[in-house]
Structure formats: structure tokens, C-alpha cells
Amino acid sequence: MRLITTLLCALCIVSCSTDDTIQESNIFEGDLTLNTQAEVDFIGSMGYTEITGYLSIQSSGSPITSLEALNTLTKVDGVFLSINGTQITNLNGLENLTTVANKLQITNNYELTSVEALSNVTSVGGLFVKENLLLESYNGLENAQIQENGYLGLTGNILIDDASMLSDIIPASLASVNIAEGFASCPSCPSISVPQPLDDLSFLSNLTSVGSLNITFFQGESLHGLHNITIADYVGIGFDSNLISLDGLSGLQTVNNNFLIHSLSLITDLSGLENITTLNQLQISNNDALTNFCVVEDLIVNGVVENLYIQDNAYNPTEQDFLNGNCSN
Template identity: 35%
Template sequence: MKFNIQILTLICFASFFSCSSDDEAPPKIIVVEEEVIEDTAIINLTSEESNEIDFGDVVTNITSTRVFTIHNSGNSDLKIANIIIPDNYTIDLLTSIIPSNQSKEFTVTFTPTDILDYTDLIKIESNATSGTASIIIKGIGVNSIYDGSVTLITQDEVEDFAKSGYTEITGALFIGNINNFSPINSLASLNKITEVGSLQVISTTELEDLTGLENLNVTVSIQLLSNSALKNVDALLSVTKLSSYLSLLSNTALTQINGLSNISEIGDNLRVNNHPNLINLDGLANIITVKNKLYIENNSLIENLNGLSSLQSVSSVSIRYNAELYSYCGIKSLLTNKGIGEDYFRPRFNRYNPSSYTIEDFDCEKMIPDGIIHSDTGYGISEQKDIDYLISNDFHGIDGGLIISSENITSLESLSFLKTVSGSIRINDTALTNLNGLENLTNVAQIYILNNLTLSDYCGLSPLIVNGSLGENLYPSSEPFYTVDNLYNPTLADIQNGLCSE
């Protein structure tokens, strides 16, 4: 409403100094007009998507919610008389009063009943004098089965996908990204998903467990890779069989894998590698078949393979770098029944490294003392890194044999820490010129040196041969020292008599 107020001011001035009435001035009249400000209510609608409300895909008969905001930037109350909303959408309030320069949030829900596009407008009936009184609202009703693969990298993406209500994914569910660390910390909202082809959880930094996946059956493959906070996989108890691989790699906080205890068959490789805090393999106790290769590598706390006691068949087995592993009794039945298809079994760099023959007929477990590395088939040195491994782990003795064989080997001086070899030492086909570095050996069963075309100096063995123990407990017919096809081929007596080099 607009109106004018006229203020009339009469100013009269009479001059008492005038001599004549003709000198009197007429009164002056000044009119001042004041304008009253117009009442306004200016409406504007916004949402999380700024200019529209977008529900995305929502499974039919599943309810999803969004929030939008009505702003009043006018100077008087905005009175909302009604909100017109399309079918399949509902809203928590239909009327409201929004004071000047204030806002109010409204919650709208979407429940599609058919597989179609529900794009329309929300319209506001009010006393607004200007502004925008409508907003686009979008949502698509979809089938409960997602056709394809899904990648979720952020927590917001996890929550948004969960709101869609999908119960199955025909392809893979990727959580995280191999190229970047992911801050995802919870999968709880994914609890409606009951089946996926493949589950990949990769490079998360805050995800401590897989809570939310308790109802999930994975049919093809599982990979858990480089999840630095992941402590357990308890939520995977619904998984029973994989047509492809199961791969657990470099989950540094993982302490147990009991959530895998209902899996009975793996159609490709099984890998459990690089877990410094994993205590045991008990979660694998029901696995009967691994159709390709089994890898148990670099799990520094595992002491036994009891979790593999049900395993009946596997293509080949690699068990390496498990520093505390001393018991193989869990796979004795597998070996006895010839369950390894390629008959390839060679444990290395574990506390105890028995051959399949030893496990089957003699000792399936043996506690090796600290500082001693064990190998039934002989510890092999073919390059410097093999020596570096012994040094880095403070080994000073070998329970078993030592095989030094490669033309890459030109010096043994870095073996000066080595004191005992309970089996034989074999040195062949190297580029050595001398055996310096073996001076600290005190106890060796046998020594074979052959086909080292540049080797002429054996003086590094003199302390062992003259003052140490060489050849104890050998059969009478066995030779403790043997050389052939080297540049110089001394006998044991030659070295005892000081003829250690040529």
C-alpha cells in the first residue's frame, strides 16, 4: 500500500521595523512530501544441487529424502499458503511463515512406484511480491538390480549410492581407488546390498571394518588392497564360494580374517600377503579347493598353517618370508594325499622351511632358534640380495645346506658374519677368485667346490679346516671336502698343510 502525507508549514514574519503596511511580506508555505517504503516478500528456492532437487536413481518402492530451502530476502513476512508437489513426492510442511531475511528448510521424499522418469516442478503459493516460486524436482524409478559396476571413492558417494536402494550389482563394487587414498570410513549404509559380482576395497585410510556388508554375497572375486586402518573382515560371513580369486594384500592393521570362514571354494588364486599384524590363517579353515595358486607371503606374525587344514587341492603353493612360521602340520594331509597339482612346494625365508618329504615323513614343525635360517633344500645365493637378506635379519647360521651358484657372485666378503652350516656348502659356476669372507665358519658338514674357472685362493677356509669342525657325523665313505674343475683344486690335506692358494 502506498500513501502521501503532506505537512504544511506556515511561516509568518511581521516586521516591526517597517514604517508602512505596504512593507509587510506575505507568509511563506513549504510543503514536504515523505514516501513510505513498500512491503515486499521476495522468494527464492535452493537445494543441495543449487537450482534443482535431484534424487537420481531410486529403486522402486524405496523411499529417499532430500532437503531444499526457501529464502525470503524481502522486508516483510513471506506467508506460504500451499506447496504443490508432484505425484510420488511428499513434503513435511505445506504452509509456513518465513520472516524477513530468513530461510526455512523443507524435507521432500521420493518413492517411485514404476520404472520411469519423475521429473516435474514444485510450486509455491504465497504472498511473494517477486522472486522464483518453483524448483525442478527430478528422480528416476529403477530396478533393484544395478547393471554394471559401481565405484565409490568418497563417503558422500557411499551415502548417495545407498539412498538409491539397490540390492544387487551385476559387476564389481569398487570402494576406494588404487590411484589415490580414500577417506571412506563407513560402509554401514550399504546394508541393503545382498549380491555383487566382485568386491574391491582399495587404498582406504580410515575404514576399520566392513560393517554394512553383512548381507552381501560375492560370487566372483574379492580383493582387499592397502587398507591401512582395516582390522578385520567379520562382515563377509555371507560369502561362500568365489568363481575367481581371493586376494588380501598389504592391509597393515589387519589382525584376523575370521570373516572368510564360510568360503569353501576359490576358482583362481588365493593370496594372503604383506600383513605385519595378522596373527593366524584360521579364517581359511573351510576352504577345500583353490583351483590355481596359493600364496602365503610376508606375514611376520603367522606361526602355523592350521587354517589350511581343510584344503584338499591346489595347483601350487608359495610360502615365503613369514618370519615366525615354524609349523606346517596344517598342510600335511594336503601333501600326503598329493593335493598339490603341479607338485610345486618350496617354502623359503620362513623360520622353518621343510621339504614336502620332511613334512610327510618326519617333522611337520620345528622351532628354529633365533639367528638361524633353515632350509631343507639348501639356502641359495645367486645374487647380492640373497646375502643382504641374511644380514638384515641378523642370521649367523644355516640349519641345512648353503648353495652359492651364479657367475654374478664375484665376492663372499660380506658373508663374514656366517659361523655355522649344519649341512653342506656347495660353491659352483661362480666368478670367484678367492673364498675370503668364510674365515669365521666354525662348523660345516661338507664342502663341494666345482666349476669355478677363476678360483685359485681357498685361504678363507683355512680357519675352519685347521681349527674348526668339518665333516662331523658323516658316513665313513663320505668325503668332507671335494674340489674339481676350478682354476686350483687343492685337497683337504693341501689346505691343512698351508697350500691354500696357487
């Protein structure tokens, strides 16, 4: 009898010890919007591991300065996880987060310097990092694999000149890619357009197809990194003051809708577009040095381009000019 009692006690001790080390699922059903630090802390105290809807964290009233209370959260299933307009300096508290089923949005957090706490995130539907004016790098996002046909937006993170750590999370196909300028502002002054110093697109070399591709206020001389893209619905390249060539688009064969080339002050010709065979609408404007359009001559003469707009370049050939063989000046 004493032996049986001893064994039962031992089993109880092992059972209790094991339970203490296992994080049981604690699921919040529905959407969550957290507007104050008190709300963040309260939800954190509930120990939720998963949220079936979206999670929006946005200061409204008292500032949100810490996410440490959310340290049990592992998954957000809804349309987005948005961290916007807070006064946090880091994302500590989200170290256990592994999955964001749809969009991960980190925007307008003007005191945020690091996203390294997100290093355990392995899957996101889309990634938007926008106008975090003190953010020093994208370190922490290198494991956040973007799902096929997801989204990527990197805009206005004005201290970051390197996105190479994101190269492994880019799939072959994305619905949209937006690399653009940001807007620095303060409560009593107007917004000012501020280019981000990103000057290398090599991290996008996995891409072979994209819905919408927008590269504006890019600081690099080359579009290398886009060379594997063969098909797009929309392409916009503009205000890229250092860009000297479109050669990085040499793999592009199909643009189903609009191709916009504007305000590129250094390009003199359209080299890089030789392999395009399908193009619905072509808009080329405000390119101060552009005088040679011969690369797209066949597309225009053969009627492939249905809508053509050329204006305010160094040379502005009409459709008749192309028909007459006057594709350059």
C-alpha cells in the same frame, strides 16, 4: 456387502504388510567404481541388491570412511569386489552380502581393524587380504567358501598370527596360494618389509593340489598343513627364518614347473621331498646350513630334473657330484 468390504480391506492390509518385509531385487547392470564417500552414499541410497559387474571401492580425493550405505547389497557378480586404500575401520554395511562371484580383495586399508561384517558371505571365487596393518583377525571370513580352483592370498596383515578360522573355506584345489610378507609405509618414508606373524599352516590341510604355492617370510618351524598337497605347478619356499624342516611337503609327488628353495637359514637337508617323482626345474640357493641333498639325488641322476640350479648354500654339489655319489658334505 459389509462382510465383503471388510474382507477386501483385510486382504489389502495383509498385502501391504507382506510387501514391506520383502526386499525386492534391484540390480545394477555393469561395473561400479566408488572413489569418494559421497559416491558410496549415493549408490547406497539407490538400494541396489546386486551388481552384475565388478565393484571397486577406493579412496581418491575425499576419504571413504564408511560403507554403511551399502546395506542392501547381497551379491557382486563381476571379476572382483575390491576394497582398497580406504579409511574405514570396519566393513559395517556389508552384513547382507552373501556372494562374491569372483575375487574378494581387501587391501591397503590401513585403519581397518575388523572384517566381521562379512560373516554372511558364503561364496567367493578368491580371497585376498593384503596389508591391512591394523586388522586384528580374519574373523568374519570363516563362512566365505572359496570356489574350487580359486585363489588365496594373505600378505602383510602384520597383527594376525592365526588363520585357523579359515580352515573350512579352503577347497581341495586352488589356482594359487600366497602367504607372504607385507610392506609398511608412510607418505614420507620408503616401504619396509614386515613379516606377518602367522606361524601355523594347518588351516590349509584340505588342499591336495595347487597351481602356484608361495610361502615366504613365514614364521613357523614347520610346513605342516601342506602335507596333503600331491601336485603343484610352482612351489616357492623362502625367507622363512624359523623353518627347520621341509617335512610338511611329504605328500608332494609332482611339481610341473619350478621348485624354488631359498634363504632358509636353518634347514640342513631336504627331508620331506622323498616322494617327488616329477620335477622340471629345481632351484636351491642361499640356505646357510644346507649340506645334504641326498633326498633329490635320484631325481637328478635319473634325469627327472631338467634344469638344476644350486648355489650359495653351505654345500653346492654339481650334477657331476651327484653322479659321483657326493650328494652331501
